[in-house]
Amino acid sequence: MPLFDSKGTQNYNCSLLLQGEAAMGIPIRIDEALYETAKVRAKAEMRSIPQQVAYWAKVGKAALDNPDLPVEFVRDTLLALEEESEPFDFPNP
Template identity: 45%
Template sequence: MSTAVRISNSLVKEAKINAKVENRSITGQIEYWAKIGKIAEENQDIPFSFIKEILLGLEQLDSNEGVEYNFG
C-alpha cells in the first residue's frame, strides 16, 4: 500500500543524487534512509557499518547466496 507524503525539495534533491549512485529509485532511496534511521534509533549502541553488514547478510540469505552462521 502506498501513501502520498509531502517531503521537502532539498530532501528529494539529495535522495535523487544518492539514488543514482546506489542504483535505487528516489522512493527506494528515501525508504532505505527511513529503514536505516529506524534501525539506528532502535539500536543506538550499534555502529552504522555494522547495521549495513547485518542488512547485507539478511539480503544474501533471502537471495539464497549467504551461508547462515551457527553459533557454538
C-alpha cells in the same frame, strides 16, 4: 511535482512502497533538499527515489532501535540480510 506548504516552502510528493505491499504507495511530503539528495543517491545506488527514502528510513529506524551499535554496522548488517547466500558446509577433518 513540487508542492508548496502554508509557509511557502517547496515540498516534493514522494510515494513510498510499504514492505509486503505490491505496488501500493503512500504519498508523503519531503523538502526539496532531501528530495534532491535522495535523487542523486538513488541514481548512484540504482534505486528509485522512493526506494532510496525507504532505505534511509529502514537504516535510521534500525539505528535508533540499536543505539549502542555504530550506524555503519547497522547498515552493513541490513545489507547482509538482503544478500542471497548459500549455506556453507564445513569440511570434515
